[in-house]
Amino acid sequence: MPTPGTPTDPTTEPTGLTALSAAWRRTRPPRTLLHLDSAAAGRSSWAVLDAVGAHLRREAERGGYVAALEASPVLDTARATVRTLLGWAPDEGVVAFVHSAEDALRQVLLRWPGDLPVTVAHPRGEYGPNLAVLAQLGVGTSVVDTPHRWDPEAFTASFARQRPDLVHLTWVGSHRGTVQPLADVVTACRAAGLPVVVDAAQAFGHVGTTGAAAADVVYGTSRKWLAGPRGVGFVAVRGDLADRTGPLEQTEANVAGRLGFAAALTQHVELGPTAVHAGLAQVGTATRHRLAAALEGTWEVVEDLDEPSATVTLRPLRPVDVAALRAALIADDGVVTTHLGPERAPLEMDGPALRVSGHLDTTAEDVDAMAAALLRRS
Numbered sequence: 001m002p003t004p005g006t007p008t009d010p011t012t013e014p015t016g017l018t019a020l021s022a023a024w025r026r027t028r029p030p031r032t033l034l035h036l037d038s039a040a041a042g043r044s045s046w047a048v049l050d051a052v053g054a055h056l057r058r059e060a061e062r063g064g065y066v067a068a069l070e071a072s073p074v075l076d077t078a079r080a081t082v083r084t085l086l087g088w089a090p091d092e093g094v095v096a097f098v099h100s101a102e103d104a105l106r107q108v109l110l111r112w113p114g115d116l117p118v119t120v121a122h123p124r125g126e127y128g129p130n131l132a133v134l135a136q137l138g139v140g141t142s143v144v145d146t147p148h149r150w151d152p153e154a155f156t157a158s159f160a161r162q163r164p165d166l167v168h169l170t171w172v173g174s175h176r177g178t179v180q181p182l183a184d185v186v187t188a189c190r191a192a193g194l195p196v197v198v199d200a201a202q203a204f205g206h207v208g209t210t211g212a213a214a215a216d217v218v219y220g221t222s223r224k225w226l227a228g229p230r231g232v233g234f235v236a237v238r239g240d241l242a243d244r245t246g247p248l249e250q251t252e253a254n255v256a257g258r259l260g261f262a263a264a265l266t267q268h269v270e271l272g273p274t275a276v277h278a279g280l281a282q283v284g285t286a287t288r289h290r291l292a293a294a295l296e297g298t299w300e301v302v303e304d305l306d307e308p309s310a311t312v313t314l315r316p317l318r319p320v321d322v323a324a325l326r327a328a329l330i331a332d333d334g335v336v337t338t339h340l341g342p343e344r345a346p347l348e349m350d351g352p353a354l355r356v357s358g359h360l361d362t363t364a365e366d367v368d369a370m371a372a373a374l375l376r377r378s
Contacts, residue, residue, distance in 0.1 A: 017360070020279045023271060024360040028227070034366055037336040039174070039202060039311050039357035042227030044260070051263035052229060055256040068255045078262035081269060082234055086200075086218055087210030093238030096249035097258045101201040104219035104235035104248075105133050105168075108197060113244040117165035121158065121194075123150060125348040127170050130199060134168075143347060150180050152188040159192045166195045171212075172202035175344040175353065177284065177303050177311025179203075183211035190214055195241065201233075205268055207309060208277050216241050222257070225280070225310075227359070228264035229257040277308075279360050284310035287358060287367050294371040298378045302353065312356040313340070316378070322352040325377055333373040 028045040035043055058067040079095035098104045109116060119140045122130075125148060134141055142162050146154035155167070167189045171182050182198065189196045197217040203209055205225035212218045219235040222228030231254050237245055268276060288305045291312065302313040316322065326339040338355040354374075358366065 017279045017282055020271060020275060020360045021363075027267065032334075033330065034333075034335045034369060036356045036358045036362065036366070036370060037338055038225055038227070038359045039177075039355060040338050041223045041230060042225060042359060044227050044229065045264070045267060047263045047267055048228055048260045052256045052260040055259045059256070064255070071255060071259055074262050075258055078258070078265050081262075081265045082236055085204070085209055085265075085268075085273060086236060087213035088236070088238060093236055094242045094248070095234060095236045096247070097253065097261070098219075098233045098235055098248065098250070099231055099253070100233045101199060101219055101221045102129055102133060104233050105130060105197070105199070106137070107248045108217055108219070108235060108237070108245065109133070109137055109139065111245040111248065112166075113241070119162075119164040120166055120168050121155075121162075121164035122168045122170075124148075125170070125173050125176065125345050126168070127174050127199060128343045128346050130168065130170065131346065148176070148348070149178055150185050152181070152184045155185055155188045156192065159189075159194065163192075164194065166197055168197045168199070169215075170199040170202075171209075172200075172207060172309060172311065173345060174202060175340050175349055175355075176313050177307055177309040177357075179207050179307065179309050183214070186212070186214045202311065205264075205273075206277070206280055206311075208274070222261035222264060225359075226261070226264040226268055229254075229260040232257040232261045234261075276360065280310040281308035283358050283360065283362050284308070284312060286364070287312050287356060287362065290364065290367045291356070291371055294368070295374065295378075298375065299354075310357055310359065310362075314354045314356065314374075315351070316354075318378075320352075320378065322354055325374075326354065328377060329370075329373055333369075333376075335370050335373050337370070 028043050082095045098107060116137055117139055119142055120134055121142045121144055123144050123146055142164055144155050144158040172179055186196050195216045198212050198215045200209055200218050200220040204220035216239055217237050222232040223230045235248055285306050288301045292301045299314040299316055302315050323339045326337055329335040329337060340353040340355050342349040
């Protein structure tokens, strides 16, 4: 377990974070609960809500298909923004909007050139629902024997023992906020001649994602760190694979949600992706230090305290019904967190955990209030 250090106070961070915090807070409805659940679904801004509502009105006024056609330029700009955030060239590959990250993975596998992959290699910490998709489609898996923080050499050694058809990498886990060295592992995969599919659902809008520049497929979602609408995701495919997988975007879809996602992307760019990523890392570091100190002896922080992400995972040091605790925190204390059952990462988790994931507007007082509520129930 990391040793607690001196807590960093998010309310006294440098002016840049203070300005970002104010902008984030100012541009969305006031919260009615203490929301520390951005890794599940962020709080959408007025601009996102307005974009969704305006398009629904246009559908009523002009008809759904006419309104969708008229929205095409905005969606093309959003596709270009996704490419830029991934470090891709302006016209590189194909970016398609889908219903969710899970839908993206399913669509890519079902359209894999030739037939479904026979074997997909992945690290031990792979996201449980991704494993479920592979199992449902009858795709075999092989586990790369690497430490929790990936070791590129372990991937190379694994490929020498058993060569998979493709490699699937979840950049930042749902169960633990480690920012994995994706670019180095993608390089190892490319050296072995293996295609790489990246789940960026927890990374996109959260950490810098230009490290995906060499990946063949990257997919993600709108609703988490970008705080766009639910029910919208994206999948980006580059190189020869883009031509061979065929169309991935469904025409019968929630176009209003896609436009909400486009609005969230625009705001992310206006705030400055690098500044947002740095701000979220500061919030995560500050939160871990405060919680490690306040909860010592009852809960432990799983990540390194200075991990550059805003996802904070707490593991109970005594038996706790974490699902019931999470429900009580909402009902009685007005604090929203996430219960993490072992099914989130069934090959790596051996017990439940509580995830705390604030955003740019999270303050020291928020973290202290959450810690106090948790101590009352621990």
